[in-house]
Amino acid sequence: MSTGPVSALFLIADLEDGHMVIIGVDPHKDVLVAVAVNGNGRQLDSTDAPARPRGFKALLAWAGRFEQRTWAVEDVRHVAGGFVRFLLAADEHVVWVPTQMSSSHRKKLRASGKSDPIDALACARAALAEDLPAAVADTETRSVKLLLDHREDLVGEMVRICNRLRWHLHDLDPDFAATVPARKLHRPKWNTYVTEFLSALDGSVSVAISVELIGRIEELARRAAQLERELESLLVIHAPQLLSLPGCGPLSAARIVAETGDVRRFPTAATYAMHTGTAPIPASSGNTERVRLNRGGNRRLNAALHRIAITQKRMYEPARTYLDARRAKGNSNTEAVRALKRHLARRVYTLLRNGPHTLHQPGENTMAA
Known part of the structure; x- marks a missing residue:
């Protein structure tokens, strides 16, 4: 060429x-x-x-x-x-x-x-x-990203195996299959419950396959839990301030660290908000002033912020007060949550820029700019 x-x-x-x-x-x-x-x-x-x-x-x-x-x-x-x-x-x-x-x-x-x-x-x-952030040399964030991506692959495989197991259980006994929660087959309690059911049946091929699938589910669940503990131990060292953010668990914090990389490549909080896809896009016309959903940016990072926002909406009083205030101004529930995500992006940026020493005290308003 x-x-x-x-x-x-x-x-x-x-x-x-x-x-x-x-x-x-x-x-x-x-x-x-x-x-x-x-x-x-x-x-x-x-x-x-x-x-x-x-x-x-x-x-x-x-x-x-x-x-x-x-x-x-x-x-x-x-x-x-x-x-x-x-x-x-x-x-x-x-x-x-x-x-x-x-x-x-x-x-x-x-x-x-x-x-x-x-x-x-x-x-x-x-x-x-576009104003794109510069790439930086790999640091500990690469280890976090590799471990997190590997865990997500294992969880995806575990979900597929759980679905196959449910079809086998339905074939063996539809009434029993209906008693097993669809989203809990990977938990030890339900593994034991299904294993006891299978042990009482004859040794058909379907039963043998189901027993094998149960073993694989247990193995993947143990490894996924182990990886989550490894990620949390890394975050305690490199980004403990994220773990202190209400609604931000180890997996959400790991995704933020993995997808952000070196936060210094973003000169301002607004630049970082564009990268996360939380910066609103104007969609006004005439006397109507509104913004629309930003479908750009890093969607994995956006999803992590969305999980934090939904968790805060459910259990964190300052966030609930903020959402109520936005709705009182005429925002829909969806628009209010988007605004909360924008504030969270700013807060996350500040925490990452200032380092671990910026741990806030319990009850501090994380919506502060």
Whole structure:
């Protein structure tokens, strides 16, 4: 893949200007596709390289002609993580481009269709148009993210096995299956209950499979609980202030740490709110003033804040008072919860920026700016 549609004369002129060049990268397991654009979004050059250490070096050598450059890499961590770590080790400036954002900017391109160069160009132009936080070197947050993602994979597998077990129990005895709560098959009490039921039946294939599934569920439940304890021990060291936030349990705190990374890459609380997808989007018209749901940002981080907000709504009096005040102003319940999430994003940002020494006292209003 060679140069794009721009002539070499224009390429030289852009290089002589010494302006910042954005290099968009569309990562895949086997290949990395890069497109360089100038400050106006005009494509300067494109290339590809193997998604291997030798390819990383080749891309860096290709980019050497651009003295001032920023790499805009699509946020596919398990595919692009090694390449970004290589760039950071080489003191390159890198930003992550969320996949939703790159998809949105791809639709704005004049070129129709979808290809790797088009995706890379969309990443570059997204970095030009949006205020994206810089990527930083891996710290303890990577360990938290890996453990948390692994636990979620195990829990997902456990849920699938529980569903299969329920079908076998329904086949063996529909009346008995109806007595087993759908969401509690992974708990020891119900494991024992089902095991005792199976032990009284004949040794059919369905019974043997059910016994095997019970054993697998117990194994996965134990490992998931162990991982949750490991995550909590890491958070007690690195982010205890999050655990003190009412409604924020170890898993929500771990997700916040994992998806935020180094909070210093967000210059303001407003920037962080945009990253979390909690910053409201104006949707006013005429005399009607309103905002609409922000569907952008990091949705996993948004979900963690949503869990905290719902928990506070149920059990934390300052949050309930705040929600009542918002509803009294005419907000719907959904709009009030969104406002609470925005305040929580600001509070989380402050806690992470100031470090563990900002632990607030019990009963302190977490809605404070």
